[in-house]
Amino acid sequence: MLKMSYKCCLGLYALYSCLVLVFSEDTVVTLTSGKINGRVAKTFKNITFYAFEDIPYAAPPVGNLRFKPPVSVENWDGVLNTTKNTKMCVQETGTNEMQNEDCLYLNVYTPVVPNSDKKLPVLFFLHGGKFLTGHGAGLGPDFFMDTQRIIVVTINYRLGVFGFLSTADEVIPGNMGLKDQRFALQWVQENIQFFGGDPSRVTLAGQSAGSASVSYHVRSNQSKGLFRAAICESGTVLTPWSYQRYARDIAYQTATALDGTFTKSNTSQELLQLLQQVPALQLQVAAHSNVSIPTEHINPGFVFAPVLEIGNDAFITNLSFGVLEKGEINKVPMIIGLNSEEEIGQVLNLNSLKKTMTKYDDNLALIVNDDLHIQNETIQLEVGENIRKIYTDGLFEDDLASSVRFISDGRYSINIIKYAQMISKFTDVYFYQFSYDGEMGNVDAYIDGAESVAHSEETRYMWSSKANEDVNKFPETDVVTHERLIKLWTNFVVELNPTFEADQLLGNITWPLALPDNFRYLDIREKLEVKTNPKGEVFKAWDSIYEKYGVRPFDTF
DSSP, X not given: OHHHHHHHHHHHHXXXXXXXXXXXXXXXXXXXXXXXXXXXXXXXXOOEEEEEEEEEOSOOOOGGGTTSOOOOOXXXXXXXXXXXXXXXXXXXXXXXXXXXXXXXXXXXXXXXXXXOSOOEEEEEEEOOSTTTSOOGGGSBOHHHHHHTXXXXXXXXXXXXXXXXXXXSSSSSOOOHHHHHHHXXXXXXXXXXXXXXXXXXXXXXXXXXXXXXXXXXXXXXXXXXXXXXXXXXXXXXXXXXXXXXXXXXHHHHHHHHHXXXXXXXXXXXXXXXXXXXXXXXXXXXXXHHHSOOOSOOSSOOOOSSOOOOOOSTTOSOOSOHHHHHHHTOSOOOOEEEEEETTTTGGGGGGHHHHHHXXXXXHHOGGGXXXXXXXXXOHHHXXXXXXXXXXXXXXXXXXXXXXXXXXXXXXXXXXXXXXXXXXXXXXXXXXXXXXXXXXXXXXXXXXXXXXXXXXXXXXXXXXXXXXXXXXXXXXXXXHHHHHHHHHHHHHHHHHHHSOTTSSOOGGGTTOOOOOEETTEEEEEEESSSEEEEESTTHHHHXXXXXXXXXXXXXXXXXX
């Protein structure tokens, strides 16, 4: 019944499109599921490209398909109108009219006339947003279209409770958002050729939660062969927030929020039945307003995040750290990196930051990540003291610059560097630190004693929006940095080497590989510089704490 009603809806939608649109031969594409019509678009620089938006890549995950892996969309008749974005997956909060549980759609942007013989490489990008927010339409492709060298694909994938709730068994195994991403990658393999794309030259990329997702695909055998390269911007499988250890407890809290009589004595199947029956927005409110993680320790993982699974369709079956140590990954070339001070935004509310750090100073056991698996509170306090000494000889509350550096490193820098260091033994890794603090980044936060480039600032130099489409309104150094990032990322997508040839824009620099015994990286400031050992002695100090005190097997780092 579900698929028939969806097919009927698509058929009516296509019929309506036929009545109101005059199709151009250049914008009609025949996919494996049916025909679609896109639109001719122009970048701010007046470069022509073709946009196909809200293409269904899977059936609506509603009704009995809620909390289930994605399944193929039913074929449709007529021509489906894919000329604008109208849907996003249900977000953590808010009432945006685009929010819809029926949200498994993707966008394709191509600089070449569809159905042509030309086959360009593909950048497949996953948005960030803590696994709770974001959508493919938020990534304007115009800057990449200006290059005329690659095709861009952006997608929606299930978020929050819909994408990552898990009962820690086979009833609701979890990771539906990751499975949506994999399904979309499979769709690209089957269909990107119709847009002038080469399915053998797909680069999987993402930022923040999207970046962590990319690294899960890099370690997943189920994603093997779906991409030939990867880019991780500020997130990996070792990032503490990218893994949830308390999923079953969270699932039962969600059920109890909906039905006060529901307890842990109820079965997982009863939980599934309850959660499949309630309206999407009611479930959204229950999950995000009444659920908490049962630990006070820092960085316990996002409430809804990837989990370990069991079952035949399991996406993640064992802890990531051990997988990386053994090199059991899809060995593809990678760009991996971070921003110079991911959590500099903390200084925008110094009173709140000081209050938080006072709490930690009063009980240093709280700053010891659960991934160290230390149970003894006396040892936890000792480790907490050692961690604080990395940053300050006094109290965190009296040294807020050090506090910012501590939070940035614990949530992002140290674990991202560790991830790159580990996989550099098995595949090519180009590591970067984005340190350019410009107006285009749009985060005005600074404190003496810390770096100044916040989480996600680099994305504003790469993805277009109304705020930045006219790059010439920004300082010249902003424009140059923007052009460099586009060039480096595009070079990598096309050639698998971001500096494959001498280039005056890039200062004729060569971006070297990061090697386990010679970890070099590109520092992207006003001037591009090759440096060694990001975060230097601070990283070494963290690494030694895990070696001395950590109880294996580790999950994150």
